[in-house]
Amino acid sequence: MKNLFFILLFIPLVSLAQVNDFTKTPQLQTKATYTTEVIPDKITLSITLSEQNTKGKVSVEELEKRMEKVLLENNVDIQKQLTLKDISSNFKDYFLKKTDIQKTKNYQLEIFDAVSAGTILKELESQEISNVELLKTEYSKIEELKIELKGKAILKAKKQAEEMVKNLNQELGPAIYISDLETNIFGRASGLNVRGLNSISNQINGDDLDISFDKIRIEATVTVYFALK
Secondary structure, eight states: OHHHHHHHHHHHHHHHHHHHGGGGSOEEEEEEEEEEEEOOSEEEEEEEEEGGGGTTSSOHHHHHHHHHHHHHHTTOOHHHHEEEEEEEEOHHHHHHHOOOOOEEEEEEEEESOHHHHHHHHHHHHHTTOOOEEEEEEEOTTHHHHHHHHHHHHHHHHHHHHHHHTTTTTOOEEEEEEEEEEEEEEESSSOOEEETTBSBOTTOOOGGGOOEEEOOEEEEEEEEEEEEEO
8 A cells, every 4th residue: 555655656756857857958938929800700789779769759669670670681680690688667667656668678689790780780770779889899710710820929939949049059959848828819899989989879870870890809929948959
């Protein structure tokens, strides 16, 4: 039993020593970052249908029909791209103050390009539906892109290392340590720009609609240790 305990204790120590052996090797340590920008291809909007916005003149049901008509005319798959998130009414206020009951429905809509988003927003506005806000922007192939950027960062690190040893009486050897823990994504959640505003409620006026989305920036950083000959 004691022998078994000794073996189990010995194996991690040997493994740790092997991991740390590279620190005794003459080496060059370098870090490289590769960055790119992509246009979002998935845009999630929040659309609120409220009788209050029309001062009770248009019912939520009618606004819903108008919204669906606009979306269908713009080739939106309502079953897949439109989701009902919440429905409410002011029953409490009605009983306390005897005011008119007004209903509200909140939807989430997924659109796949800025041009379609602009057209849909303009047409919704013309149907008295203007309470729309950006929830998030995304890029569907982000994981594949991160892997590609890491590969390019590795090549950049190698080129940096080769330049650094040019004037030394040494040669660059194989990589003995690589870390790719640093991958950052910027601009994924707040990219809607309608006249500089993230909320687009009541900000669309006829043909003056100007909508664009900030690009999503992805950067991958690698740390590489090269042996020196």
